Amino acid sequence: MGVKFLKKGDPRPPSLEAGRLRLYSNLYCPYAQRARLVLAAKGVPFETTEINLRNKPEWYSAVHPDAKVPALEVAAGEVVVESLDIADYLDRKFPEPKLWSDDQQKNLHHKQLLEAFGKVLPNYVKLLSGNASQPVEEVVSAVAAIIKPLEDELAKTGSTYFGGARPGMLDYMVWPWAERLEGLRALLPDVQLPLNDFPRLMAWGAAMKEDPAVKASAMSLDTHVGFMKMYRQGTLDFDKL
Numbered sequence: 568m569g570v571k572f573l574k575k576g577d578p579r580p581p582s583l584e585a586g587r588l589r590l591y592s593n594l595y596c597p598y599a600q601r602a603r604l605v606l607a608a609k610g611v612p613f614e615t616t617e618i619n620l621r622n623k624p625e626w627y628s629a630v631h632p633d634a635k636v637p638a639l640e641v642a643a644g645e646v647v648v649e650s651l652d653i654a655d656y657l658d659r660k661f662p663e664p665k666l667w668s669d670d671q672q673k674n675l676h677h678k679q680l681l682e683a684f685g686k687v688l689p690n691y692v693k694l695l696s697g698n699a700s701q702p703v704e705e706v707v708s709a710v711a712a713i714i715k716p717l718e719d720e721l722a723k724t725g726s727t728y729f730g731g732a733r734p735g736m737l738d739y740m741v742w743p744w745a746e747r748l749e750g751l752r753a754l755l756p757d758v759q760l761p762l763n764d765f766p767r768l769m770a771w772g773a774a775m776k777e778d779p780a781v782k783a784s785a786m787s788l789d790t791h792v793g794f795m796k797m798y799r800q801g802t803l804d805f806d807k808l
């Protein structure tokens with residue numbers, strides 16, 4: 568992709584200038600994409616430092632205590648970590664457009680949906696890595712059960728997006744995995760996915776693809792599949808992506 572992922576031996580970027588934001592990211596990380604989606608939705612300019620997660624720079628643990636991405640530097644040396652906390656920070660700091668609702672009850676419900684959706688990650692990794700300890704059909708069923716409440720929510724509200732007439736926080740927090748689902752479909756063409764059980768989520772996905780923030784943060788199917796193939800073969804090397 569021609570992106571420079573900073574690694575061991577690479578110098579730390581210069582101190583952040585006042586008034587700027589720096590996102591420590593990794594383009595392939597769904598959590599980092601959450602931050603990029605919110606920044607794009609708000610139209611906030613930011614600089615990006617891509618981190619090689621297989622060979623992290625020595626100084627990176629001074630940025631993020633667990634040396635994970637994303638981390639958002641909001642003033643020199645002042646960093647917000649955890650994708651959901653970064654999203655909340657940005658929604659407070661840059662209120663237009665507001666991604667959380669004024670309706671606190673709705674926000675609470677969306678946070679519960681999001682927390683339950685978090686269980687998708689280990690299943691995503693199983694599909695990606697081809698972990699044979701569990702039949703793939705079982706993993707697909709587990710994913711279907713995890714996303715069913717989201718389908719039900721769209722059916723209940725009748726809205727295109729979880730946020731209503733336009734994407735809100737839940738939409739953006741879930742989207743990175745939806746984008747990767749297409750990569751998985753291309754990677755595993757023989758795996759049957761029960762897509763017909765999720766008509767509203769399919770329509771949601773099509774609508775989300777037209778959203779400017781989604782477009783700004785999107786990576787092509789080929790790029791996702793290239794990463795996934797390397798990951799699956801155990802040959803992941805960020806210098807070669």
Ligand SMILES: N[C@@H](CCC(=O)N[C@@H](CS)C(=O)NCC(=O)O)C(=O)O
Nearest residue numbers: 596597598620635636637649650651
């Ligand atoms: N709960 C964290 C998860 C972040 C996360 O797991 N990031 C991964 C990449 S997708 C990472 O940095 N892994 C490197 C490591 O664990 O050493 C968040 O929401 O920000």
